[in-house]
Amino acid sequence: MTPADLHYQVDVAHWGWSIAWFLWFVGIAGMGSVAYFFVRRAPLAYVIFGSLAIGLLLVVSHLGRWWNLPRVLWIMVINLDFNFNSWMLIGIMMLSVHLFMTLFIVIAHLPFLTNRFGWLGWTKALNASNVYLALYAALGAGATVYSGFLITQAAGVPLWNTSLIPVLWVISGSVAAIAVLELLYVFGLVDARVSSFGVRLGMGLDVLKLLAVLGFLHVALSFGSAGARFGAELMTSGEYALMTWGGVIGIGILIPLAIGAYTIFVGKSKPLLLVSSVAALAGVFFLRAAVLLAGVWEPLVL
């Protein structure tokens, strides 16, 4: 088998950078919602809302026939014909509900709105409700899992056909959520208490992420089909090796781990936390981009 026999999905299906950004924003928003259940701070809600809105805009703009979307939705609704076998449809529904749930929380955090428009007072009740926020957190985790199964279900790309991807997405999404909290702390938008559990938890998740990434590559290289193996080779020694070793593992895992260890022994430093958080967020993005871009079809041979 040579690379000439293979086709990259990004060349044919065009699931490239915009989808990688979409998956990144969904990861931040999804696991950020879980973090919100615990910290309940307005800046985090704003970040989640922004991430969801940008992510959804990105995915709609990626549609080759976006202008046909209203008609498509209309036909589905009037025929009551929904394909619930499709993770993409399930995901679109989850993200839409998630966006509205986040909007209600954001409104609850905007006193100039709730004071001026008294009828919006119910959003404050929702934001104070453990049941609502638990549902919100579950939906966020579900959206992150969805973004993994979205590509797992794409049968044409054997590298993706593993349930390790949703696991990887949840772990890395959690890393991203903690990094966002750290960033908010660095910029003085949340207090030290909110970020206090972040360093140790983040380090634990970094180790888990490292194991999951290596496990994902090992399974594809050792037990995968030719297409899965070639995709994993692209990530480990081919075109995307720098992104994997330098971006995903070096920047995304080892730098945050080193800064975390330093922080534990020496103490918190905002500039270092800034570097660590940005590196962790970048690593989460590189992971999604590398996995997407390394997707190739199973070679067909006579």
Next chain:
Amino acid sequence: MSTRLRRGQAPTRRMAHIWDASRCIACGACVMACTQANAPEMMFREEKGWKSLASNIRRIDGVSPHGRPELLLVQCQHCENAPCISTCPFGATYYDTDGRVRLDPARCAGCSYCVTSCPYNVRWLHPDNKLPKKCMGDGCIDLTDSGQQPACVQACPAMARDYGDLNDPASSVSVTLRTKRSRRLLEATGSEPKFFVVEGSR
């Protein structure tokens, strides 16, 4: 004329394609005829992802371990358990009553999920209308609805192609599959393809 299969309804026919590798002379007439019938505006344009003529038939050239040139022609397999139908979020990809996998442009938003879901890499995105094109295109649907064979079958000078109903034991494809050695591609995916590669006599 075939129509959209309703949920729970079984197809009345199971139309299948056959490509006889032992007869094929690799002339490329089927590839050209396919484009001419189904996307004539693409006759001199490349499918950039495949780096070949934009056609619903994809040509794969290779070399055997013994150094012998090899050829494989693939197209939509009209799978009976089609991943593209499972994944399409809007129901744009569907079965018709002839058991063929079809595309309804009115319901397509161009997400390309069907493209990444196809194990055979036989869908391509039309550069103008962004539809995920595949066998059978509108031209061939018109031909078969009028009782003719698809363009590739008509164009093949070596009689290496055939198209017919697997449910009909007297159809030429059923007879060929009974009397000749054949195989299906990537059966491990569980997609139950209805495209058969004939390898020679038994």
